[in-house]
Amino acid sequence: MQFGSIRYNTDTPELLFRYGMNWEFFFQYIIAGITYGTIYAVVAIGFNIIYNATGIINFAQGEFVMIGGMTAVTFSHFMPLPFAIASAVLVTMITGGVIEILFIRWLYKPSVIRMIIITIGLSILIREMSMHIWGESVRALPYFTGTSVSSINLGGVYISPQVVWVVGISAIAVVCLNFFFSYTLLGRQMRACSANRDAARLCGINAGNMVTLSFMLSAAIGALAGCVVSPITYVQYDSGTPLAIKGFTVAILGGLGNSMAAVGAGMILGVLESFSIWIMPAAYKDAISITILLLILFLRPSGIFGSAEVSRLKEF
Amino acid sequence: MKAVRFLVAVLVLVALSSAPAFAADTIKVGAILAVTGPASFLGAPEAKTLEMLVEEQNKKGGIKGKKIELIIKDTAASPEKAFSFAKQLIDEEKVFAIIGPSTSGETMKIKNVAEEGKTILLSCAAAEVIVNPVAKYVFKTPQKDSHAIIRIFEQMKKMNISKIGVLSSNTGFGNAGKAQIEKLSPEHGITILVNEVYDKAASDLTAEVTKLKAANAQAIVNWSIEPAQSIVIKNARQIGLKIPIFQSHGFGNIKYVEAAGEAAEGVIFPAGRLLIADTLTKSHPQKSVLSKYKKDYETKFKEDASTFGGHAYDAFIILMNAIEKAGTDKEAVRGAIENMKGVVGTGGVFNFSAEDHNGLDINAFEMLTVKNGKFVVLTDTKK
Incomplete structure (x- = not known):
């Protein structure tokens, strides 16, 4: 008897077990899903930062991830790993700032x-x-x-230590970002610029600097993501784009601007993709994520966790 | 009337005799290669190899008194780009022959273009479908994937493996390999338990290998050329899957071993002999060709030579050999390639015929494995 391409024994009563499955594998799929999920999420957070400060989507976000990974690999030949990562984050941060100053800052409204183009x-x-x-x-x-x-x-479920690193570092990054945007003056100024740039300016906030800062911050987060995921996914000059597509999907799915x-x-x-592989041929994995994205855009355009009212006030 | 006739005759004569004058005194060779993009580890060494060989050949005074003009087009592994470059090279540049493309998907896209344009195509891609069915103008230099699979199945028989899980990427190479595995497995007594295709840009394959683990496969066969082949072995070992892993000949790049680190140890795959050129005995027919190519490439580009660059090397020497023999007439050169026997290349000894546009036999492959981060010949100590 065949379902998809897995052979299973129809004598076993329970549904789970019918697909050649037991709890060990069930949790292994969950772990795989979490691995995918954190990689996507940490890229999505970068999108959200710039969106929060400027209301735009930075489609070069995946490239920040790539630059972070690449520079870290280069630096790791000359210095210990933690320093290499720190320097890579710094270099990417400066790159992000320079890009904003050269290409974005002087644009009038x-x-x-x-911006997309x-x-x-x-x-x-x-x-x-x-x-x-x-x-x-x-x-x-x-x-x-x-x-x-x-x-x-x-107990029979295996998890790579690097996945623990990715999950841990992303968690710390999200908590720090939330704190930054909610409780620090700088963070609130950045949010104010996003809500209404003119009003923020009238309050004495230097809106231009806030946008530069948001690019630097999201470049730094992207670079950090690039460093922690690179042992798992590898990095290549063009590996940013596929990551950015998934990251963007996740940012939309959650509701733009909300890192949590x-x-x-x-x-x-991540978990849906992973379980889709269990039940269906793996080739359908990306079809699943695109279908979900479309459904969300039709049914809840502001994202699963987003508020419709807030998104109505936004330009994009 | 007579005068008019004479005039026309003169004009025709002038037109005819001036035609050769228009022909350049160079031989244009086009190369359609994936120099950048996901298959760049194929295309980049191929492009470098061709540049090196053309430079060398031109220093010697070219061939048949003509210099070679190499036109490299970078497709970034896109079949659509390969298609338009092929059109451009044939219709506008009017090249003598085309070397490439690097990948099977691209080659299949332009197989008919070359055929209709009556232009010799020497593909550097592996899939069997490129030369089966035979197209008059299309040849390929890498070993056949069916031979690779037969070698793998024979090895499995030695290791008492009969139930396997197959993974492949959604590329021309992956699809062709998957089809051949499905076709050849029954006659070798191999059962495929799980047969999965993943995206070529996949960044983690834990769920895929979990499926193999759940199915109790005795071995994994992975068929891809992308970084995914390192990811597969890494993820398999991470979830505690200790079964033997077989890869395609696409694994023959030491960079993948470096990327996978310890996980690459013990991976078994068929490959050409370039990777183990140093360990070949002096009497081996390929020894001198392999050593020379390896040395030239590595001193010039300061990086390891790969079997993929070797495919371009073979394509070039086959073309030069044929031109040397048959002159600069396209049809004659095509015929010369088809009748070529015993030409030693990096991939093996080529013996072409009207039915066989690949020219390599199953012995062109050697079974290799990874030991202490290096490629070595697989010795038959039972596991």
Whole structure:
């Protein structure tokens, strides 16, 4: 008897077990889903930061992730891993700031569509430049703890220590960001700029600087993501775009601008993708995520966790 | 009347005799390669190899008194780009022959373009469908994927493996390999328990390998050329799956071993002999070709030579050999390739015929494995 491409025994009564499954594998799929989910979520957070400060989507976000991973790999040849990552985050942060100052800052009231085109252009530019700097080969940082084969065994369910790193660092990043945006003056100023730039200006906030800062912050988060996921996913000059597509999906799914929601949405998408592989041929994995995205856009355009009222006030 | 006739005759003569004058005194060779993009580890060494060989050939004074003009087009592994470049090279540049494309998907896209344009195509891609059915103008230099699969199945028989899980990427190479595995497995007594396709840009495959684990497969066969082949072995080992892992000949790039680290240890795959050129005995027919190519490439580009660059090397020497023999007439050169026997390349010894546009036999493959981060010949100590 065959379902999809898995053979299973029809004599076993329970549904779960019918697909050649037991609880061990059930949790293994959950772990796989969480791995996918955190990778998506940490990329999605970068989208949200710039969106929060400017109301625009930065389509070059995936490239920040790539630059972070690439520079960290380069630096890791000269210095210990933590310093390499810190320097990579710093370099990407400066890159983010420079990009904003060169290409975004002097635009007078840019429309959403113009910003989309500019950021897509930037992403192509960064990708091509990276190819000339680093060449076309695949790189990766070493595993932070253990090696590529080590895993933590939780009663038959295996989890790579790097996944724990990704989950942990993303969690810390989200908490810190939430604190920053809710309780610090700078964070609130950035949010004010997003809500109404003119009013923020009247209150004495330097709106231009806030936008630069948001680019730097999201570049830094992107770079950090690039560093922690690179042992799992590898990094290549063009590996930013596929990550950005998934990250964008998750940002929309959760509700744009909400980093906590991005984590939730990332987990939902990751686990759904992982379970889709269990039941259906793996080739349908991406069809699942796109279907979910479309459903959300039709049924809840403001995202699973988003508020319709808030999104009505936004330009995009 | 006579005068008019004479005039026309003169004009025709002038037109005819001036035609060769228009022909450039170079031989244009087009190359459609995935220099950048996901298959860049194929295309980049291929492009470098061709540049090196053309430079060398032109230093020697070219071929048949003509210099070679190499036109490289970068497709970034996009079949659509390969298609328009093929049109451009054939219709506008009027190239003598085309080397490439790097990937099977791209080659299949332009197989008919080359055929209709009556232009020799020497593909650097592996899939069997490129030369089966045979197209008059289309040849390929990498070993056949069916041979790779037969070698893998024979190895499995030695290791008492009969139930396997198959993973492949959604590319031309992955699809062709998957189809051949499905076709050849019954006659070798191999049962496929799980047969999964993943996206070529996949960044983690834990769920896919979990499915293999749940199905109790005795071995994994992965068929892809992307970084995914490192990800597969890493994820399999991470979830505690300790069964043997077989890869395609696409694994023959030490960078993948470096990327996968410890997880790459013990991976078994068929490959050409370039990777183990140093360990070949002096009497091996390929020894001198392999050593020379490896040395030239590595001193010039300061990076390891790969079997993929070797495919371009083979394509180039086959073309040069044929031109040397048959001159600069396209049809004659095509015929010369088809009748070529015993030409030693990096991939093996080529013996072409009208039915076989690949020219390599199953012995072109050697079974290799990874030991201490290096490629070594698989010795038959039972597991």
